[in-house]
Amino acid sequence: MQTRLADWARDADFGREADEILRRCTHCGFCLSACPTYQVLGDELDGPRGRIYQMKLVLEGVGPTDKTLLHLDRCLTCHACETVCPSGVKYGALVDIGRKAVEDRVRRPLRERLFRSALRRAMAPPWFGMLYRIARVMRPVLPAALKSRIIPARAAGSAPSDPQHHARQVLMLASCVQPAMMPSIDAATRRVLDSVGFGTRYASGSGCCGAINFHLDAQDAARDQMRANIDAWLPLLESGKVEAIVVNASGCGGMLKDYARHLQHDPVYAERAARLVPYVKDIAELLAPMAAEIRAAMRRTSGRCAFHPPCTLQHWQGLRPLTERLLGELGFELQPFEESHLCCGSAGTYSITQPVLATSLRDRKIEAIQAAHANRIVSANVGCICHLQGGTDMPVRHWIEDVDEAVRG
Ligand code: SF4
Numbered sequence: 446m447q448t449r450l451a452d453w454a455r456d457a458d459f460g461r462e463a464d465e466i467l468r469r470c471t472h473c474g475f476c477l478s479a480c481p482t483y484q485v486l487g488d489e490l491d492g493p494r495g496r497i498y499q500m501k502l503v504l505e506g507v508g509p510t511d512k513t514l515l516h517l518d519r520c521l522t523c524h525a526c527e528t529v530c531p532s533g534v535k536y537g538a539l540v541d542i543g544r545k546a547v548e549d550r551v552r553r554p555l556r557e558r559l560f561r562s563a564l565r566r567a568m569a570p571p572w573f574g575m576l577y578r579i580a581r582v583m584r585p586v587l588p589a590a591l592k593s594r595i596i597p598a599r600a601a602g603s604a605p606s607d608p609q610h611h612a613r614q615v616l617m618l619a620s621c622v623q624p625a626m627m628p629s630i631d632a633a634t635r636r637v638l639d640s641v642g643f644g645t646r647y648a649s650g651s652g653c654c655g656a657i658n659f660h661l662d663a664q665d666a667a668r669d670q671m672r673a674n675i676d677a678w679l680p681l682l683e684s685g686k687v688e689a690i691v692v693n694a695s696g697c698g699g700m701l702k703d704y705a706r707h708l709q710h711d712p713v714y715a716e717r718a719a720r721l722v723p724y725v726k727d728i729a730e731l732l733a734p735m736a737a738e739i740r741a742a743m744r745r746t747s748g749r750c751a752f753h754p755p756c757t758l759q760h761w762q763g764l765r766p767l768t769e770r771l772l773g774e775l776g777f778e779l780q781p782f783e784e785s786h787l788c789c790g791s792a793g794t795y796s797i798t799q800p801v802l803a804t805s806l807r808d809r810k811i812e813a814i815q816a817a818h819a820n821r822i823v824s825a826n827v828g829c830i831c832h833l834q835g836g837t838d839m840p841v842r843h844w845i846e847d848v849d850e851a852v853r854g
């Protein structure tokens with residue numbers, strides 16, 4: 446695609462990056478079939494090709510409107526279009542640039558600005574844990590639409606008694622929404638890691654990976670969180686005290702692996718972020734070499750279930766094949782279902798900011814899974830798990846919880 450960027454974009458780092466991405470797009474349209482919003486809405490402007498064109502116009506100096514903002518807001522940032530693009534168009538990087546350019550030029554209505562700002566604060570500690578606990582108590586009297594977003598508490602079980610005694614240590618994320626929503630996932634992860642010789646610890650000074658701020662129009666605040674995390678984690682990793690950051694929420698894992706891109710123009714942190722990224726491991730990556738050992742320790746198999754691969758696992762990190770192979774080696778009998786490449790509609794805070802589309806995608810996903818006669822779902826990201834659980838009576842949980850239960854008998 447030919448481009449002629451406006452002066453303000455052409456001479457900036459972000460403009461050069463966007464220009465290179467835009468020039469790769471041939472407008473072939475292969476990506477349309479992979480795009481969830483195009484599948485639901487059937488509007489070119491709500492597909493990757495149309496969004497790319499809208500961002501090109503903005504970067505060329507054509508003033509964006511509230512419609513441009515709407516079509517970019519409706520994008521799930523699922524990266525499914527990247528997976529299928531034959532020209533290697535880095536849509537995810539482009540939409541980060543495009544959204545910022547549009548945000549700088551289109552003022553959201555006051556009510557929306559206040560809502561997004563409140564949402565950012567409510568999703569951060571200590572508010573999120575407190576608010577979620579209150580919502581759980583209030584759940585029986587909440588309207589159905591709200592009730593479905595609040596997942597009943599699940600017992601976490603005990604933590605490993607002495608995780609520090611292991612010679613091998615890994616870091617876990619401390620300040621995510623996950624411990625408040627589903628503490629059972631971290632507890633299961635720590636027990637399974639303990640059973641194969643890993644101690645788990647948290648780094649003081651670290652916090653949220655930055656994804657929530659980044660996707661709610663606060664990219665600068667998100668970058669501050671990234672820098673703080675790098676400062677907290679890198680000395681522990683490079684001194685050899687811990688060997689990896691293990692992530693059991695693929696949304697956070699995808700974000701951490703993108704730190705080098707998000708900080709590429711930071712004179713101090715670009716190089717530090719690049720050093721950090723190789724240490725980031727999804728729980729499946731860490732456990733894959735130990736599959737036989739874990740399988741031998743499992744007192745029963747997990748059996749038949751549907752595996753919903755989150756977009757941040759399959760399209761962002763490219764870890765769907767590895768995870769499915771691992772689950773097969775651990776005795777999961779995965780039942781294939783249609784459209785498993787499509788987003789379930791969770792997508793970070795998307796299910797809150799775009800509830801109609803999110804619910805439509807969720808119901809479509811559950812229908813596809815039911816059509817495959819599955820009666821249980823396992824996944825790899827807390828957001829997807831809660832979102833799907835809100836639309837079905839089938840149990841939905843993280844696969845590591847199944848492994849933990851099977852090891853414990
Ligand atoms: S993003 Fe890729 S698949 Fe989509 S229109 Fe452009 S070149 Fe084709």
Ligand code: SF4
Nearest residue numbers: 480520521523524526
């Ligand atoms: S990231 Fe997902 S929702 Fe957005 S354009 Fe690409 S396929 Fe469509």
